[in-house]
Amino acid sequence: MAIAGASAQSQTYVLDKGWEFSQAGSNEWMSARVPGTVHQDLLDHGRLPDPFYGMNELKVQWVEKEDWLYRTVFTVTADQLKSDAAWLTFEGLDTYADVYLNGSLLLKADNMFVGHKLAVKDVLREGENRLMIRFRSPVEETAPQWDTDGFNYPADNDHSEKRMSVYTRKAPYSYGWDWGIRLATSGIWRPVKLTFCNGAAIDDFFVRQQEVTEQVAKVDNQLEINNVISTPKEAQVKVVYAYGEQADTLTRTVVLQPGKNSLSMPAWIEKPHLWMPNGWGDPVLYTFTATVSVDGKEVASREEAIGLRSIRVVMEDDKDGKSFYFEVNGKPMFAKGSNYIPGDALLPNMTGERYARLFEDIRAANMNMVRVWGGGIYEDDRFYEEADRNGILVWQDFIFACTTYPHDPTFLKRVSEEAVYNMRRLRNHASLAMWCGNNEIYEGMRYWGWKDKYSPVVWKEMTEGYDVLFRQLLPELVAANDPGRFYMHGSPYEANWGRPESWKIADSHNWGTWYGQKPFESLDTEIPRFMSEYGFQAFPEMKTIRMFASPEDYELESPVMNAHQKASIGNFLIKKTMALYYKVPEKFEDLIYAGLILQGQGMRHGIEAHRRHRPYCMGSLPWQLNDSWPVVSWSSIDYYGNWKAMHYQIRRAFAPVLVD
Structure with a gap:
């Protein structure tokens, strides 16, 4: 045990040493990282190929279907047992986990986003104490829920025959996305601590x-x-x-x-x-x-x-529709930022150094805001600490995205615990500017054809569920636990990129230059009150491609390139749009270079259009800032931290003074 910190009468130890893991039923124990994930531990022992390389993603999917055991032994002294109280704290268990200490079942965890503080004084022993955690498969655990529902939710990220991600309070992106690898992890993903206390805490x-x-x-x-x-x-x-x-x-x-x-x-x-x-x-x-x-x-x-400050989100009816902007210390602020996804498919790999570098890159690009997108996680404390130190406002989504969700009593209980836990954890941060219920669910329900896929009974349940979750439960919890912080039911609030009349209402996601296959000049006239998502893809630069592919794979439609291109129309659209502005190169390396230039110029075009229309438009947040693995995506910074041309162009477009 390593001492993390102590006062005169309390002691806290981080339990990060001596851990082992095993596949349930195998009785073969190997050393483990804590915090960590089972995928990383298997990689460390050569039991998995690098999932980021080539087409190895397909070779690691078996892991999510198994149960996994983690164990350690720690020592407690007689003096420590004399303490008035002792707690075992788990800051993050991913996801279905049974915790045993000295023969006692302490906890049956079922939410990745909730920490647990367990009173253990009566369970501890002088000398050796044995701690074991059994992680149950996130897909096998929820299979009965899918079977009894009898239909697939419209979870576009989950390409399984049975889409079970919606039932689990687990990072949605871990089941795959249109920029993301599928790694449905298990493990102790945040620290475990043991605290002895006397008197009070x-x-x-x-x-x-x-x-x-x-x-x-x-x-x-x-x-x-x-x-x-x-x-x-x-x-x-x-x-x-x-x-x-x-x-x-x-x-x-x-x-x-x-x-x-x-x-x-x-x-x-x-x-x-x-x-x-x-x-x-x-x-x-x-x-x-x-x-x-x-x-x-x-x-x-x-x-x-x-940080002492006032932040107000102004969303009011006006002569043009409904405004949406951030007022900081009494002054309107044009939001210059981007959308953040989790920084790694294996979350414990995000170090303090990586967070610090991320916010250096954000600040260097003249940004003042980052949106934590609802398909990822409630970020690590270090993320918000860096945002505080660098003067970056955080738009925080609750973790729901791009699909309807259940609203049965068990699910609502889990959501309530998760929301309260994370609001209380994050509410002191000066950077925290607002809470948003979800990403694109309301838009999907209205405009993506979901209604036609379901029976009237099921669709009625889905629409009622939206109101229960995002118009009743979450705003009530925000008012009770983070009073004064702005809450909005979802993003976009009402707008749809194919309906010009809706651009006048609050925030918008404009995917006309992608799914609409429009030229970048369309951004000159499709002006919203606040642009919270828009983007265009590019491959990462060649030195990143070399990290996941061999020279024989250097073709646009090679199997490996397609494995790292998760958007169905991605490669086609990159070439189609490139032809509007440049001669399309035949050589693969030249095509990659031209694509990076194209993406950067296009996003700069959009930012400058939004800034020209201030104060009607008061924010521009391109999609997306970063990657969770080496991939073709909309990011401005690739997985290894390399700036794409887009990030340089964002820095120019967000300059304090811009001559257009």
Whole structure:
């Protein structure tokens, strides 16, 4: 066990050593990474070919159909067992997982997006403690749900005969997408920690920003303190907030009742240093520290980096339709950004260094916003920390995309737990600008022909389910757990790229230059109030192609190139559009180069059109920023972090001052 951090009376250890894994039923145990995934562990032991290379994706699909076991042994001392409380915390289990400790079944997890804090003092033993987790196949687990439903949901990402991804609260993109490999993972994908506590613990510290102006910031420090002993106890609670040499302290003496205690400690900060978006000024972060002391000894502490700012999403009826823009610190902001997908098909491979580089690239391209798309994940804490430090606003989707979903009681319970957990985890971040219910579901229901595929009974269930999930449950949870944050039921709000009358209403996804096969000049006249998605594909550069293909594969329609081209019309459309502007090269390498130039010029054309129409149009977020594996896609940065021509053109188009 490695110590992660400690206060005078508590100790937290990260359980990241000594793990082993095995395929259920085999009794062959091999070393494992934690955090990690079973696919990565199999790769480490040479049991899988590189899924990113050639057509190896097809050779690794068996993994998702098996159950997997993970185990470790850790030591607990007699002194640690004397602690008032002990917790075992799992920050992320992917996805159906049974957790056993010393013969006790502690947990049956069923949601990748929820962390679990388990009281284990009565289960721990002096000396060796044995921890085992059984991960059940995500596809076999949900097969009975599909069988009893008797139909396929319109989950375009899931190309299986039985589309079971909708039943599972698991990253949708792991089942494949039109830019993504199918790797339906299992594993301990976020850290496991063991904590010993005496006296009290701070379970939550929410710095709620009630009003922020240049003159004053009114905040309410809301604490949840857990008194872990069985009797009331007098305690001193302090909140210190500081920036540079400026520091102030709030102090209160309270009697903590056994169990959960809620405490409010309001503060006014005169002439605050405001957190500013990239390009506007410094993204100033205050340090807020809460401590609890009992009998003169500090027993618990918690620290939060807080950017004081006001963010308002203005979506109002006006003479042109319905506006949509972000107002930061009282000033309208033209959103310059992109759409983010998970940075890796094997999520634990995303390191702090990779997140830091990602946001360097975002900031360098003069962006001030990134949209976390609803087919991926609620991102790692490090993602939002980097967004805070770099002045990048985050549009956060809840994790639903491109299909209708069930709304039975079990599913709604899972969604509720997931939403509350992630809102409480993320709500202190200055960068968090809004919550959006889903990606493109409402548009799909209205315009993609889904209604004609289902019986009236099933379709009625789907439409009712949309309202229950996105117009009732989620907005109620946002109001209760992240009050004051803007919520929108889905993106696009109402618009459709084939219906000009809808472009006047809130945000739009314009896929006319892709699915509509229109020239880039169409972006000059198809102007929405806010463009939250639009794009055009390009291959990555040749040095990336060499990472997944051999010279004999260097043909546009070779089996390997097609395996890395997930969009059905992709290669055809790249050549068709290229012919509108350039002579189409015959040599493969030249075609790749010309395609990169084409993509960059096209997206720059769109951004400049959107900026010309400010304030009618107040945002431009091309699809997409990044890749989760080496692939042909709409990205401006490839899987290995190389800028495509598109990212250079975005940097030019988003320059602070642009002469058109």
